Amino acid sequence: MGSLGSHYEEENSSSNTANPLNPEEFRRQGHMIIDFIADYYQNMEKYPVLSQVQPGYLAKLLPKSALNIPEPIETILHDIQQYIIPGITHWESPNYFAYFPTSSSIAGFLGEVLSTGFNVVGFNWISSPAATELEFVTMDWLGQMLGLPQSFIFSGVGGGVIQGTTCEAILCTLVAARDQMLAKVGRENIGKLVIYGSDQTHCALLKAAKVAGLECKNFRAIKTMRSTAFQLSAESLRTTIRLDVEAGLIPAFLCATIGTTSTTAVDPIRSLSEVTKEYGMWIHVDAGYARSACICPEYRHFIDGVENVNSFSFNAHKWFFTTLDCCCLWVKDPGALTKSLSTSPEYLKNNASDSKQVVDYKDWQITLSRRFRSMKLWLVLRSYGVENLRNFLRSHVKMAKRFQQLVESDNRFEVVVPRNFAMANAQHFNRNLLETMNASGKVFMTHTIVEGIYVIRFAVGATLTEDKHVIKAWEVVQETVDDMLATK
Amino acid sequence: MGSLGSHYEEENSSSNTANPLNPEEFRRQGHMIIDFIADYYQNMEKYPVLSQVQPGYLAKLLPKSALNIPEPIETILHDIQQYIIPGITHWESPNYFAYFPTSSSIAGFLGEVLSTGFNVVGFNWISSPAATELEFVTMDWLGQMLGLPQSFIFSGVGGGVIQGTTCEAILCTLVAARDQMLAKVGRENIGKLVIYGSDQTHCALLKAAKVAGLECKNFRAIKTMRSTAFQLSAESLRTTIRLDVEAGLIPAFLCATIGTTSTTAVDPIRSLSEVTKEYGMWIHVDAGYARSACICPEYRHFIDGVENVNSFSFNAHKWFFTTLDCCCLWVKDPGALTKSLSTSPEYLKNNASDSKQVVDYKDWQITLSRRFRSMKLWLVLRSYGVENLRNFLRSHVKMAKRFQQLVESDNRFEVVVPRNFAMANAQHFNRNLLETMNASGKVFMTHTIVEGIYVIRFAVGATLTEDKHVIKAWEVVQETVDDMLATK
Known part of the structure; x- marks a missing residue:
């Protein structure tokens, strides 16, 4: 069964009996997974933050049914890199400003x-x-x-x-x-x-x-x-x-x-x-x-x-x-x-x-x-510790404030309601703006409608986000608007 | 904030700004946690399977409130070993036969x-x-x-x-x-x-x-x-x-x-x-x-x-x-x-x-x-793979069958209902038997009552369980009964 100890030697064996919780194999594969995820964080900005796949993409790439034989972790991790990561919307990306972000951390992980x-x-x-x-x-x-x-x-x-x-x-x-x-x-x-x-x-x-x-x-x-x-x-x-x-x-x-x-x-x-x-x-x-x-x-x-x-x-x-x-x-x-x-x-x-x-x-x-x-x-x-946690939240609020100031400085936009926490918002009359920005893979923001006004939400909270990402996000907004106006 | 990069150098610093998802620090701490858990599995049988702590034990060991300053992962892992593990009922232990076990695995993890x-x-x-x-x-x-x-x-x-x-x-x-x-x-x-x-x-x-x-x-x-x-x-x-x-x-x-x-x-x-x-x-x-x-x-x-x-x-x-x-x-x-x-x-x-x-x-x-x-x-x-999964389930069923045969061979016990899957059961007239066995830390089983009969349940499913653990569990049952009869 499980075959974790030995299926690298005898890949087609089905009578293999290593225990699927064997501690030494656990250690080996556990370290591989940590490196895989650390690499993922390291390479995060290379991926489009909003997944660009089309509906039904994955079923076409995978077998129609489970295999009878075990597969090594190396093969599986390769497939995750090739097939799964392109289908992920990267909530941990520093360019993620959609919905409410999830602020992950090493300690939480x-x-x-x-x-x-x-x-x-x-x-x-x-x-x-x-x-x-x-x-x-x-x-x-x-x-x-x-x-x-x-x-x-x-x-x-x-x-x-x-x-x-x-x-x-x-x-x-x-x-x-x-x-x-x-x-x-x-x-x-x-x-x-x-x-x-x-x-x-x-x-x-x-x-x-x-x-x-x-x-x-x-x-x-x-x-x-x-x-x-x-x-x-x-x-x-x-x-x-x-x-x-x-x-x-x-x-x-x-x-x-x-x-x-x-x-x-x-x-x-x-x-x-x-x-x-x-x-x-x-x-x-x-x-x-x-x-x-x-x-x-x-x-x-x-x-x-x-x-x-x-x-x-x-x-x-x-x-x-x-x-x-x-x-x-x-x-x-x-x-x-x-x-x-x-x-x-x-x-x-x-x-x-x-x-x-x-x-x-x-x-x-x-x-x-x-x-x-x-x-x-x-x-x-x-x-x-409590004090650091406070400071980190404050840094997110500060970044959202910064974004709001940038919005206010551009008369093509209007802040719809005053910012309370780490989310700024902007009204813009062209609904395509958001879709064009998100399709670029450079940022991910979402929208809402209040009192009939279409509002772009900009929520800061992804742990990797720094000032430079907020500035860059604003540049993406401006460039996209400029392009759209130019095309008109 | 977070202080993950540097609080080992400047433990009391509160103005520390390393990002709490810093990939290199993630890698370092991630490897530590994998080793910690691998060691835990390796040492599993040293721990009493059912936790032996008393109600309220933990609050007495921990501070009354969260600290202002960050603590290094080494300190936290030390506390988990000292304070948390004794309060854990080890569901992953090979001597766990209670409720329905959770069959974990490296792949699932x-x-x-x-x-x-x-x-x-x-x-x-x-x-x-x-x-x-x-x-x-x-x-x-x-x-x-x-x-x-x-x-x-x-x-x-x-x-x-x-x-x-x-x-x-x-x-x-x-x-x-x-x-x-x-x-x-x-x-x-x-x-x-x-x-x-x-x-x-x-x-x-x-x-x-x-x-x-x-x-x-x-x-x-x-x-x-x-x-x-x-x-x-x-x-x-x-x-x-x-x-x-x-x-x-x-x-x-x-x-x-x-x-x-x-x-x-x-x-x-x-x-x-x-x-x-x-x-x-x-x-x-x-x-x-x-x-x-x-x-x-x-x-x-x-x-x-x-x-x-x-x-x-x-x-x-x-x-x-x-x-x-x-x-x-x-x-x-x-x-x-x-x-x-x-x-x-x-x-x-x-x-x-x-x-x-x-x-x-x-x-x-x-x-x-x-x-x-x-x-x-x-x-x-x-x-x-499918075939190994089947064989692994079959091995659990076989172990439960073995236990049932052992129960049947001892006329102080009675099998209450025929076994269908990987759970055997035994009727015994002394309700203290179960509590005494569980208090020994050697095994953990639970009970039920059907048609007024007090029944001990023996569920095989913890991934680390092997034949020898089932045999040992039956020895624990017999020794406990012998002791109880001798005391009378």
């Missing part, structure tokens, strides 16, 4: 590799105590860095959990909120529950509402305006809720956002939470992208009022140096989560869980099995 | 490491075409290996997707089934939908039903019996459904299982699917653990009738050499999934998606962001 090496399935405490305990230690550390009130951390009365993505964090809290409300008003009223966000809220909220069995017609995407920087106002929320209550509906959940996807708008948590409190609703804060910045004292004000919310989440894999996936969720009342998400089949029972002295994270999330995700977050915090 | 290195967020095709295209190529390869009908694979009319875990696969299909049925009967009838499984079905089904907003009182865990090897019979299903229909309820979803968690029971798919067809219900097959075996012709009969079901899933991270997480889900009608799970915000729009020529996997799952999981599955298929 190493943490993921270690957790893959241990390969523990940490559904409950006993299945690997270190996986559970490191998670709550790390979540408390991070909670303190963000200046969270004691009510959200384990050393207080709340607690944190690492989910995969914001979608899961929102779904878990929405399910908890739904069940809490239905326990009061009766389960038969599920069709009357109303979910609120703004027209800028991430699509994860609508998706979660659909998965949770709530009615699409009871989903409110409250209108925001450019004149108020696309913030959700407490007044609009209150007006919408009143109409719903008058119509016999039941307000259940609000998702407020710190740093929306389109324009990094910041909803005013304090005033919104006053409204939700009046109606006994759950308020979740999705700070998916922007929360990282709040470890810097000068940005902490963006989460003022956080002590009044029920839960909030942010993606450490977006702008906090871990690799995908790592979404940090804190809740004030872990019992609300576990009430909705607990299961206790006989085959998982054990003395530690029965003692109630331990956390079984399977009851805090959608899935049973879970990876040892805290390892990468812990390595990031320790390898860089 | 390397695939995960590569995907972490690329760190792409493959929510849609354009975000990294190779991530999407390799996924459907690999899922088709695997579909063919399992002898799936064309109706489930992309080269036919269906398709496969890699989810994280069975919980997600069941939730996605349940939501699709729910919405399909509600489209017929009206959304106001959500409280009438009924979900079926057996009393042996994995707890993921009940959890998914709760998340999806279905009523717990409409969840049927149909009784199975030891005399019929804990299979769900078509007769019991039909009887239960009839009563529900008479009571005005609406049968919506059946989850059948190939290889249940407690006893690896196999539900008869063909006869069950005849019943679900009569009632227009969705039938999902959860072959979480056992499906891998079906790549061997001699086990293929376990999924006879699979052409009649709507969807099925199995965990490649359980008994198919990838690392956690990797759950393969095939569906006959991808449209049913995407109808329930699609979102299309402006900021994700792109020409490729608009062309409808590509798959956007975000619409096949709960979350938006997704890792490049097909890489590890592809590496496993290529590195080992």
Whole structure:
């Protein structure tokens, strides 16, 4: 089997029995993979940042079915270089400014590799105590860095959990909120529950509402305006809720956002939470992208009022140096989560869980099995230290600011909304500009539409990005516009 | 920031600016981590397989908050050795026979490491075409290996997707089934939908039903019996459904299982699917653990009738050499999934998606962001080849068979149900036996209760397990029983 020890000598042998976890072969191939990835980073700028392949390209290059015989790692790595890398959009490229970038790091990578090496399935405490305990230690550390009130951390009365993505964090809290409300008003009223966000809220909220069995017609995407920087106002929320209550509906959940996807708008948590409190609703804060910045004292004000919310989440894999996936969720009342998400089949029972002295994270999330995700977050915090992490975020903000100034200096463009974090934006009247730039392979940016305006987003966050890449990106923008005007 | 280039020289510097993805430093630290993990595998048998720490052990060993200054990787690895490894339950240990083991492999590990290195967020095709295209190529390869009908694979009319875990696969299909049925009967009838499984079905089904907003009182865990090897019979299903229909309820979803968690029971798919067809219900097959075996012709009969079901899933991270997480889900009608799970915000729009020529996997799952999981599955298929994979599974089955024979040869024990795959079981009247064995650190097994009988489960699947470990495990069982009898 496995054939790792010897298939180089006897390539067609099928009766080969080396163990597929043989430590010496693991070491040999492991070192090869590290060099392969280090070379990839070193050569990154040679590749077009946005993949230039056509739909269906890969199936044409690969066999129609799996082979019976083993292939050596050398052949496989050769194929990855030849066939896979051209199909990759290089999220780690310094010229990547699309969506929200993923700020990877050596420490984040190493943490993921270690957790893959241990390969523990940490559904409950006993299945690997270190996986559970490191998670709550790390979540408390991070909670303190963000200046969270004691009510959200384990050393207080709340607690944190690492989910995969914001979608899961929102779904878990929405399910908890739904069940809490239905326990009061009766389960038969599920069709009357109303979910609120703004027209800028991430699509994860609508998706979660659909998965949770709530009615699409009871989903409110409250209108925001450019004149108020696309913030959700407490007044609009209150007006919408009143109409719903008058119509016999039941307000259940609000998702407020710190740093929306389109324009990094910041909803005013304090005033919104006053409204939700009046109606006994759950308020979740999705700070998916922007929360990282709040470890810097000068940005902490963006989460003022956080002590009044029920839960909030942010993606450490977006702008906090871990690799995908790592979404940090804190809740004030872990019992609300576990009430909705607990299961206790006989085959998982054990003395530690029965003692109630331990956390079984399977009851805090959608899935049973879970990876040892805290390892990468812990390595990031320790390898860089708090002060360096702050400075690195500040350097990204500075680069975005620089880009915004460049946009402002060119009267063919207009900044649509003021920059809050590390994303700048620009309005330009020709929609082809973006496609032409991305097709060049020199940069990758994406767009949005707000109040009917087509906006180019420029998000700084890829770890390898330096000032020179921002300057170059602006040159690409200008050259492309010049060419397009010349062609006209 | 990051300080990776130089904090060994200037450990207290905080104004250090080396990039946290510096390729040379990546290479240096990457090699260190590979050696660390190779050493861990080499020393594996020195560690107690079940962690022996007490609740709360870790917080006492670590600082109360994150440090301001960076720490070198050497210090961190030292702490992992000292503080983390003692808290790990060693799923990769050859003496691990608990739950269902995770069969890791070098190829699975390397695939995960590569995907972490690329760190792409493959929510849609354009975000990294190779991530999407390799996924459907690999899922088709695997579909063919399992002898799936064309109706489930992309080269036919269906398709496969890699989810994280069975919980997600069941939730996605349940939501699709729910919405399909509600489209017929009206959304106001959500409280009438009924979900079926057996009393042996994995707890993921009940959890998914709760998340999806279905009523717990409409969840049927149909009784199975030891005399019929804990299979769900078509007769019991039909009887239960009839009563529900008479009571005005609406049968919506059946989850059948190939290889249940407690006893690896196999539900008869063909006869069950005849019943679900009569009632227009969705039938999902959860072959979480056992499906891998079906790549061997001699086990293929376990999924006879699979052409009649709507969807099925199995965990490649359980008994198919990838690392956690990797759950393969095939569906006959991808449209049913995407109808329930699609979102299309402006900021994700792109020409490729608009062309409808590509798959956007975000619409096949709960979350938006997704890792490049097909890489590890592809590496496993290529590195080992089909024939070796079959032989390796057969070697596990043989070891479990051996253990069962040993149990049968000792009249203090009884085999509770015949072995189907690589899990044996034993009844013993003293519940302390298991706890005493596990506390020894020599083996880790878990238990279940079926028909009131306390059963010890012995699951073979950890990649490093060889015949000698099975023999040793049986010696541990016998010695522990002898000691317990002697003490009495």
